[in-house]
Amino acid sequence: MSAEPNPAGRSWRVDVMTASGIAVLIAVMLAMVMHHPVAGQTEAAAIVDSIARQATANRLVHGTLAAAMTVMTSIMLGFAMRLDLARPHVLLGAVSSALALVLICLAVLLDGFVAPALAMRCMTIDQECAVQTLALLKYGGLQIEFMTRVGLFALAGATALWAGDLVLRRDSARIAGALGLLSATTQFGILLLGDERLNPHSLALIVAAQAIWYASVAAVIVLRQGPYAAVRHG
Numbered sequence: 001m002s003a004e005p006n007p008a009g010r011s012w013r014v015d016v017m018t019a020s021g022i023a024v025l026i027a028v029m030l031a032m033v034m035h036h037p038v039a040g041q042t043e044a045a046a047i048v049d050s051i052a053r054q055a056t057a058n059r060l061v062h063g064t065l066a067a068a069m070t071v072m073t074s075i076m077l078g079f080a081m082r083l084d085l086a087r088p089h090v091l092l093g094a095v096s097s098a099l100a101l102v103l104i105c106l107a108v109l110l111d112g113f114v115a116p117a118l119a120m121r122c123m124t125i126d127q128e129c130a131v132q133t134l135a136l137l138k139y140g141g142l143q144i145e146f147m148t149r150v151g152l153f154a155l156a157g158a159t160a161l162w163a164g165d166l167v168l169r170r171d172s173a174r175i176a177g178a179l180g181l182l183s184a185t186t187q188f189g190i191l192l193l194g195d196e197r198l199n200p201h202s203l204a205l206i207v208a209a210q211a212i213w214y215a216s217v218a219a220v221i222v223l224r225q226g227p228y229a230a231v232r233h234g
Helices: 006-036 046-055 057-082 087-121 127-167 173-193 200-222 227-232
Strands: none
Touching: 006 057, 006 200, 046 057, 046 087, 046 127, 057 087, 057 127, 057 200, 057 227, 087 127, 127 173, 127 200, 173 200, 173 227, 200 227
């Protein structure tokens, strides 16, 4: 006789793999943000030269961030499906999360790929090229700033909406919800009350706050709480 499939065991393995994936993605995003290349010079030629020389690192960091955020957003949309996308606040959180992915990936494309490409074209040309390129980079920097900031606002909003749903539940998922609301509040605080321009330090704090929420969701998944309690087999 053939062995009967074990849906409960298979589901548990999938949940563990999902939670493990969240943990890996958290580590990757934190590592990439902390190793974000910075051009510390002040003269146009030096700034352009620094960006050009860090082109490979820029592509690696930003490309990895975009990939990690895409996978994390997919996992979180799966989480939203468990919360029930038919409910307005859950759907709004899903739309906000998708909007955040689009905006932040556009910012990543400009910062990690377009800016270094412009700088590399100027390495062997005169000072005038560096001045003109720097003007383009500053204009691009404004686009990057606003797309990143709006994307992070959208991401924090999605966190608040989904975490608020968990807080209203009657099991241990409420703890994850409370941590999610704390994470969202921290992100909003940094975005509203922090420096006028985002920098690697403020971005690292925001990603760390996001990591608290993501880790909380991973715990909900593994412990079969909140929207995952329905899949418990006994």
